[in-house]
Amino acid sequence: AQKVTQAQTEISVVEKEDVTLDCVYETRDTTYYLFWYKQPPSGELVFLIRRNSFDEQNEISGRYSWNFQKSTSSFNFTITASQVVDSAVYFCALSEALAQGGSEKLVFGKGTKLTVNP
Amino acid sequence: DTEVTQTPKHLVMGMTNKKSLKCEQHMGHRAMYWYKQKAKKPPELMFVYSYEKLSINESVPSRFSPECPNSSLLNLHLHALQPEDSALYLCASSQDRYQNTGELFFGEGSRLTVL
Numbered sequence: 001a002q003k004v005t006q007a008q009t010e011i012s013v014v015e016k017e018d019v020t021l022d023c024v025y026e027t028r029d030t031t032y033y034l035f036w037y038k039q040p041p042s043g044e045l046v047f048l049i050r051r052n053s054f055d056e057q058n059e060i061s062g063r064y065s066w067n068f069q070k071s072t073s074s075f076n077f078t079i080t081a082s083q084v085v086d087s088a089v090y091f092c093a094l095s096e097a098l099a100q101g102g103s104e105k106l107v108f109g110k111g112t113k114l115t116v117n118p
Numbered sequence: 119d120t121e122v123t124q125t126p127k128h129l130v131m132g133m134t135n136k137k138s139l140k141c142e143q144h145m146g147h148r149a150m151y152w153y154k155q156k157a158k159k160p161p162e163l164m165f166v167y168s169y170e171k172l173s174i175n176e177s178v179p180s181r182f183s184p185e186c187p188n189s190s191l192l193n194l195h196l197h198a199l200q201p202e203d204s205a206l207y208l209c210a211s212s213q214d215r216y217q218n219t220g221e222l223f224f225g226e227g228s229r230l231t232v233l
């Protein structure tokens with residue numbers, strides 16, 4: 001069965017600090033997709049990144065960076081120079097291809113609540 | 119602004135009421151989803167519609183009844199709910215998996231309280 005573990009329940013940092021959110025996953029599939037979503041207090045889930053299992057290149061987008069390591073089944077997310085607006089719950093997720101009709105199911109980790117204090 | 123619109127944003131209902139949650143997207147996506155999220159928990163999949171047909175029901179009680187009138191609309195009909203059904207209900211959509219980036223677009227959710 002697929003599983004995503006986010007061991008950090010809550011993290012609190014001061015603005016401008018760097019912070020890394022950990023994500024470890026389990027799957028028997030050879031092809032899979034990993035995601036990070038942000039959920040601000042307003043409720044909607046905001047897509048941050050998708051990475052497929054064949055692409056281990058790290059990615060950087062502005063202050064955000066992601067480190068995908070298949071050898072350790074990890075997909076960690078780092079925010080550089082954190083800002084108050086980064087305060088949210090961050091979910092790591094693993095997708096499972098559904099046999100019916102080309103849709104998919106996301107298996108979420110329990111989330112990490114990040115609080116960035118001024 | 120999110121491209122998946124959910125109404126109402128908040129709903130309070132009694133256990134004998136019948137109500138509906140609505141979701142709309144105009145991105146041409148052919149898969150639509152209902153997720154349920156309890157407080158401080160991750161979202162959990164309830165239903166998947168693919169090409170307007172129900173393809174997945176994650177053993178959801180029959181007091182939740184989904185409907186997909188067309189490719190842009192997804193409803194969730196609620197009847198005889200229990201207080202433990204109080205949660206944030208999230209709608210999402212995606213393109214066909216074999217064409218898309220794997221991204222699910224989520225709405226802001228409908229926060230349901232059952233008294």
